[in-house]
Amino acid sequence: xxxxxxxxxxxxxxxxxxxxxxxxxxxxxxxxxxxxxxxxxxxxxxxxxxxxxxxxxxxxxxxxxxxxxxxxxxxxxxxxxxxxxxxxxxxxxxxxxxxxxxxxxxxxxxxxxxxxxxxxxxxxxxxxxxxxxxxxxxxxxxxxxxxxxxxxxxxxxxxxxxxxxxxxxxxxxxxxxxxxxxxxxxxxxxxxxxxxxxxxxxxxxxxxxxxxxxxxxxxxxxxxxxxxxxxxxxxxxxxxxxxxxxxxxxxxxxxxxxxxxxxxxxxxxxxxxxxxxxxxxxxxxxxxxxxxxxxxxxxxxxxxxxxxxxxxxxxxxxxxxxxxxxxxxxxxxxxxxxxxxxxxxxxxxxxxxxxxxxxxxxxxxxxxxxxxxxxxxxxxxxxxxxxxxxxxxxxxxxxxxxxxxxxxxxxxxxxxxxxxxxxxxxxxxxxxxxxxxxxxxxxxxxxxxxxxxxxxxxxxxxxxxxxxxxxxxxxxxxxxxxxxxxxxxxxxxx
Numbered sequence: 342x343x344x345x346x347x348x349x350x351x352x353x354x355x356x357x358x359x360x361x362x363x364x365x366x367x368x369x370x371x372x373x374x375x376x377x378x379x380x381x382x383x384x385x386x387x388x389x390x391x392x393x394x395x396x397x398x399x400x401x402x403x404x405x406x407x408x409x410x411x412x413x414x415x416x417x418x419x420x421x422x423x424x425x426x427x428x429x430x431x432x433x434x435x436x437x438x439x440x441x442x443x444x445x446x447x448x449x450x451x452x453x454x455x456x457x458x459x460x461x462x463x464x465x466x467x468x469x470x471x472x473x474x475x476x477x478x479x480x481x482x483x484x485x486x487x488x489x490x491x492x493x494x495x496x497x498x499x500x501x502x503x504x505x506x507x508x509x510x511x512x513x514x515x516x517x518x519x520x521x522x523x524x525x526x527x528x529x530x531x532x533x534x535x536x537x538x539x540x541x542x543x544x545x546x547x548x549x550x551x552x553x554x555x556x557x558x559x560x561x562x563x564x565x566x567x568x569x570x571x572x573x574x575x576x577x578x579x580x581x582x583x584x585x586x587x588x589x590x591x592x593x594x595x596x597x598x599x600x601x602x603x604x605x606x607x608x609x610x611x612x613x614x615x616x617x618x619x620x621x622x623x624x625x626x627x628x629x630x631x632x633x634x635x636x637x638x639x640x641x642x643x644x645x646x647x648x649x650x651x652x653x654x655x656x657x658x659x660x661x662x663x664x665x666x667x668x669x670x671x672x673x674x675x676x677x678x679x680x681x682x683x684x685x686x687x688x689x690x691x692x693x694x695x696x697x698x699x700x701x702x703x704x705x706x707x708x709x710x711x712x713x714x715x716x717x718x719x720x721x722x723x724x725x726x727x728x729x730x731x732x733x734x735x736x737x738x739x740x741x742x743x744x745x746x747x748x749x750x751x752x753x754x755x756x757x758x759x760x761x762x763x764x765x766x767x768x769x770x771x772x773x774x775x776x777x778x779x780x781x782x783x784x785x786x787x788x789x790x791x792x793x794x795x796x797x798x799x800x801x802x803x804x805x806x807x808x809x810x811x812x813x814x815x816x817x818x819x820x821x822x823x824x825x826x827x828x829x830x831x832x833x834x835x
């Protein structure tokens with residue numbers, strides 16, 4: 342795998358053709374205020390989510406404008422009747438005790454941009470390493486919030502449809518995580534795709550897929566987590582009385598992070614055979630090291646072993662990068678903790694009934710830490726798998742929300758350290774998002790370029806494997822690739 346040459350500025354540009362404000366059909370949604378339960382509050386700190394959906398689309402601009410575009414606009418409006426919070430506004434008060442909330446008023450809309458690109462479509466959907474900036478023009482811009490009545494009020498979603506004439510089409514979405522988690526967003530995209538594929542029939546999703554459930558009151562808070570998390574959030578975003586919160590005040594890593602221009606993106610695929618052999622190797626090493634027993638068996642799911650393998654490869658690649666910069670790795674650096682952060686859907690794990698189509702955030706945030714020296718050692722992979730597997734097992738056996746009152750404090754700690762986060766999930770089946778143009782060719786999570794996250798999705802080949810999206814510095818990527826390939830060979834039979 343080799344880094345592709347940098348594209349010209351002209352190739353990166355898109356030509357804006359139209360801009361629309363898309364609302365639910367008139368009088369179809371009443372004015373609604375949605376509070377933010379405690380499960381939403383930590384996501385006020387998260388950078389906006391950005392995802393791209395690429396499809397083959399061998400049609401001309403005139404054909405697109407006459408047939409596809411009107412149907413995209415109509416089907417999106419019809420879909421927003423069910424998913425109206427994406428057309429709503431996030432209201433952030435300037436000071437406590439007022440609480441952030443989502444407000445929908447009749448006529449509220451989201452921005453839909455239509456563009457055209459001359460970029461190389463085949464390169465955009467490739468797994469090969471390339472400059473991270475290549476796909477950023479395909480991400481829609483989210484308008485900044487405005488001050489109004491003692492609060493900052495702004496949109497929560499923007500969409501961009503980019504045509505690659507006679508080659509392909511890309512749907513780019515940017516939205517605030519505080520409004521919805523990955524399951525809710527995927528539900529929205531698949532519903533929009535179904536309405537579009539049906540030719541604009543809004544009933545096509547009613548029989549096959551229940552409508553989203555919007556009653557935030559279904560989330561219970563017996564441990565009083567909301568005031569704790571709200572207090573921590575206020576102290577985080579408003580450290581002084583003169584400051585005011587922003588719509589998504591994502592903290593800045595320290596030291597100064599590399600810019601997107603310094604990053605390289607690539608997709609790495611672990612096929613089912615790789616995963617099965619990786620599980621066997623980790624289990625064997627854990628037993629040899631006395632870290633697995635019949636009384637407390639390790640939880641080795643596809644998610645666990647994939648995350649452990651990628652985490653260790655990233656830590657080793659960063660260590661090699663630091664050695665190149667500093668000539669040698671310091672002992673104190675090896676004693677530092679590295680963090681791994683993932684989320685787990687809690688709709689069936691909180692001990693009371695929450696509809697599977699609950700619209701909002703229903704996630705447990707799980708923080709894992711291990712010493713850098715441990716992850717770099719010969720037992721780094723099984724130790725990482727054991728730590729991730731233990732926490733994942735706890736979530737599934739009554740331990741969901743353990744440590745929830747420290748979520749924001751833990752974000753602060755992890756943010757100032759070496760952290761890898763997880764975005765997306767193979768369980769969301771993103772490649773089943775079908776607009777009627779054939780199977781999704783590629784999906785990218787663009788915000789991993791700045792969030793220090795990896796993205797996970799099911800293999801587009803449908804073989805039970807996993808796609809891992811990475812954005813690393815060029816030097817780190819050059820080290821990661823051989824570590825990944827060597828790792829695959831080490832646990833695959835000859």
